[in-house]
Structure formats: C-alpha cells, structure tokens
Amino acid sequence: MLEHTDEANLLIVDDLPENLLALDALLKGPGIHVHQAESAEQALELLLRHEFALAILDVQMPGMDGFQLAELMRSTERTKQIPIVFVSAAGRELDYAFKGYESGAVDFMQKPLDTHAVRSKVSVFVDLYRNRKRLARQLEELERSRREQEVLLDELRSTKVELENAVRMRDDFMSIVSHELKTPLNTLILEVQLRKLQLGRKNLAAFSDDKLQQMVDKDERQIQSLIRLIDDMLDVSRIRTGKLSIRPTQVDLGKLVASVVENFAPQMEASGCTLLFQRPEPVIGLWDEFRIEQVLANLLTNAMRYGAGKPVQVNVSTTAAGACIEVRDHGIGISQKSLARIFCQFERAEGSESSAGLGLGLFIAEQIIKAHSGRIQVESEEGKGALFRVLLPLNAGA
Structure with missing residues (x-):
C-alpha cells in the first residue's frame, strides 16, 4: 500500500495554457503537487525553488525549447538527477525521440497523450522518488544512530577508564591509609609494651617526672597524628558529597x-x-x-x-x-x-x-x-x- 508521507512535486512545461490545464488535471492526486511553467525561463525559476520528482517538458516552445532546457538541467548539480519526460506533437519521422534521449530524457510521449499511460508512468516516477526519500531518511537515521553509538561507546570507554582509575585510587588509598595509621599505632603499642615491661620489673625510675612528660608528649603527637589522618579522610568524604561547609x-x-x-x-x-x-x-x-x-x-x-x-x-x-x-x-x-x-x-x-x-x-x-x-x-x-x-x-x- 502506497504511503503519501512525501509530497511529490511535478513540473510541467508547455507554452500553451490549455495543455498545462489538461495535464494538471490528469496528474493531480493525493500527495502530488503540480507546478506549471509556460516557458523554459519560468521552469528554471521553479527548479531553483523546489525539489521535483519528475519534469514533463514540451519539446516545441518559442525561445528556449525543451531539449535546451533539459541540457541546462543536466549541467546543474541541483537538477541533474530529476527524471525528464518529453512530450511532442511532432511526427515520428522527425526523430525527436532519439534527440530527447540524447538530452537526458528517461521517456518520450507523443500527443495526443494516452491518459492511462501518462498516469502509470508518472505513478512509477513518484513511487521511485518517495522510495528514494524514504531510503535517504533511513540512511540518515542509521548515520545518526551510528554517531550516537559512537558517542555512547566513547562515554563507556571514558567511564571504564574512570572506574579503573577509581579502583586504582581506592587500592592506593587503602594501602596508604593502612600504612599511615599503623605508623603512630605501632609507636603507641611499642611505648605501651615498654612501659609494661618497666612496670613488670618494678623499674619506677623509668617514670620520673621528666621521662613521664616525654612519654605524654610523644603519645600526644602520635594521637594527634591519628586524629589528623582521620579528619583528612572525613573531609574528603564531605567534599565528595558536597557537604564541606564553612562558618565565617x-x-x-x-x-x-x-x-x-x-x-x-x-x-x-x-x-x-x-x-x-x-x-x-x-x-x-x-x-x-x-x-x-x-x-x-x-x-x-x-x-x-x-x-x-x-x-x-x-x-x-x-x-x-x-x-x-x-x-x-x-x-x-x-x-x-x-x-x-x-x-x-x-x-x-x-x-x-x-x-x-x-x-x-x-x-x-x-x-x-x-x-x-x-x-x-x-x-x-x-x-x-x-x-x-x-x-x-x-x-x-x-
């Protein structure tokens, strides 16, 4: 079933208004918009403004004829892909059809026109145009999807690197923390064991006022060191959660x-x-x-x-x-x-x-x-x- 999701523009060019009206009435249909031109010059103006699924050109026109218009269309990037059908009332002996194909035509029709044949041919070109537009949209969608996938892949790669770095930082952090916490703790443990040993030997001279003050000072430094390490870890946690506050x-x-x-x-x-x-x-x-x-x-x-x-x-x-x-x-x-x-x-x-x-x-x-x-x-x-x-x-x- 044909979908009319793309409006198809048709260009008809003839120097006789009655021929244009007749052809317009013949070609009109759902999703089809017919543009009329009474000369090659008018046709060129329309070609600059619109995208056409098909151009039907009368061969015999005053000034620039249909063949000359076709050659201009074929030499221009914007219009060279538009299918061209020539229409002529001249006899076959003039061999217009051969010249028309040389000018880039895809078909040639003789007047008087066969209504059924004209509609069938136009329908084929309109369907080809719509299919081409549909394919172009699908390709564009595929390209967009490909670009989005590339962006997602880049994000995933970046996330993977970030996660690997986070794991490495976590491992490094745990290694550093365990080392740094053990240093003051080991010192405190050794001091406690030494004092316990002195007490066990009843060596109270080891606890004179001066020596006791030194012990307390040393203990205080180690405890402050532990507190500082813990405070640093807490501050990092506050920073990461956006909870580091100042009280000016x-x-x-x-x-x-x-x-x-x-x-x-x-x-x-x-x-x-x-x-x-x-x-x-x-x-x-x-x-x-x-x-x-x-x-x-x-x-x-x-x-x-x-x-x-x-x-x-x-x-x-x-x-x-x-x-x-x-x-x-x-x-x-x-x-x-x-x-x-x-x-x-x-x-x-x-x-x-x-x-x-x-x-x-x-x-x-x-x-x-x-x-x-x-x-x-x-x-x-x-x-x-x-x-x-x-x-x-x-x-x-x-």
Whole structure:
C-alpha cells in the first residue's frame, strides 16, 4: 500500500495554457503537487525553488525549447538527477525521440497523450522518488544512530577508564591509609609494651617526672597524628558529597597566622627548619577560622616535610582583591610533572625522603579555599623550593 508521507512535486512545461490545464488535471492526486511553467525561463525559476520528482517538458516552445532546457538541467548539480519526460506533437519521422534521449530524457510521449499511460508512468516516477526519500531518511537515521553509538561507546570507554582509575585510587588509598595509621599505632603499642615491661620489673625510675612528660608528649603527637589522618579522610568524604561547609566569622588573619606559626615553631625547630614570620598589621575579614588554620597547617607541614631543614618564610599581606598568605620553603622543590597534579587526591611530592601522609592535604586545602571563593597557587622548580600563595576575598562569608 502506497504511503503519501512525501509530497511529490511535478513540473510541467508547455507554452500553451490549455495543455498545462489538461495535464494538471490528469496528474493531480493525493500527495502530488503540480507546478506549471509556460516557458523554459519560468521552469528554471521553479527548479531553483523546489525539489521535483519528475519534469514533463514540451519539446516545441518559442525561445528556449525543451531539449535546451533539459541540457541546462543536466549541467546543474541541483537538477541533474530529476527524471525528464518529453512530450511532442511532432511526427515520428522527425526523430525527436532519439534527440530527447540524447538530452537526458528517461521517456518520450507523443500527443495526443494516452491518459492511462501518462498516469502509470508518472505513478512509477513518484513511487521511485518517495522510495528514494524514504531510503535517504533511513540512511540518515542509521548515520545518526551510528554517531550516537559512537558517542555512547566513547562515554563507556571514558567511564571504564574512570572506574579503573577509581579502583586504582581506592587500592592506593587503602594501602596508604593502612600504612599511615599503623605508623603512630605501632609507636603507641611499642611505648605501651615498654612501659609494661618497666612496670613488670618494678623499674619506677623509668617514670620520673621528666621521662613521664616525654612519654605524654610523644603519645600526644602520635594521637594527634591519628586524629589528623582521620579528619583528612572525613573531609574528603564531605567534599565528595558536597557537604564541606564553612562558618565565617570576623577574623584577624594576621593574628590567626601568628597563632598557627607559634604552635608549629617547636616542630619546625625539631626538624631543623627556621620559621621566619613577622606579624603584620591587622587583616580583618570574614573567614572560617578553623578551616583557614587547617589550610595553613597543611602548608606548613609540607614545608617542614620537604624543606630539607632550610628556613621557611610565612607572610601575610593585603591585596587589591583581599588578603594573601604566602608560605615559602627552600627545599627539594616540585617537578613540572608534579605541579600539574599536586592538588589532586593522593598525590605526594616525588623525591621526598619521607612519604608520610595520605596525599590529601593540598587537595583539601584547595577545596577549603575554593569554598571561601579564593584561590591557591604554587610556584616551584626542582631543587629551588616552593612558594604557596593563598588569595582570599575579605568578605568570603557573603
């Protein structure tokens, strides 16, 4: 059963209006639109505006005849595929049919026209046109489907890579976590066993005031180390679920940084690093004091860890855009390769003698600064230390 989903345009060209009317009445049907032209020039205008399933041309016309029009159509990319049927009242002895086929015609009809033959031939060309359009749509749909499948395949490949990376990161994370948690725990266990041994021997001299204070200080450092590791893991979980929040209050950044530097001074001294800091004029803004302290602690820990026992400088200043904290060390520096991923999860500096830490500090620090609508930057070369710069708007609480 024929579906008229594609309207078929037919072009009829004849210099006699009565012939056009008769042919129009003969060809009209469901899904068929007939366009009339009384000259080759009018036909060319219609050919530029419409797509035709068939062109029926009268051979004998004043000016440009049907053969000349056919040759023009065959020489133009837009119209060269349109089937052409010639109509002529001339006798067969003029051999018009042969010339018509030479001009690119697919058929030749003599006047007077046979109604049944004309309708049958036109029906064949209309069906061919509709089938061609249907096939073109199917090919287009297949091509679209192919492109969509390629996109899906690319997405699946990308997802596969992401999943593989996630599995690798999970395995790396579990390996690092187990190692990092065991280090302070093993120290605590050894200390407990040693004290138990001393108590078993009744050696109370091992628990003099000085030695007891050293034990407590050592225990506190190991416990703080465990707490810091656990806090880092919790912060990563909050970041991943979008639940990392800041609670801004009015803070003097200079005073806050001075407090953190003072707390770190003993650790820096123990690692052989001199901590250089000159307290600035008050720098007042709206920030989450605890979170900014956390960022600075991470930066100072890195400077101490990778500073090779050289001085560490801390500066606080104001800029046109807000406040600035800088932490500079003169240690092993960071390679260009590492700079590109230093703020990623589980990344740690290459070439460090110490591999302590989960590799989460800078990742968490950057997320905290972003939550304050700020930026954290790093400048470094291998062997020439590193400069971390934190830029904060004064009114991050807004």
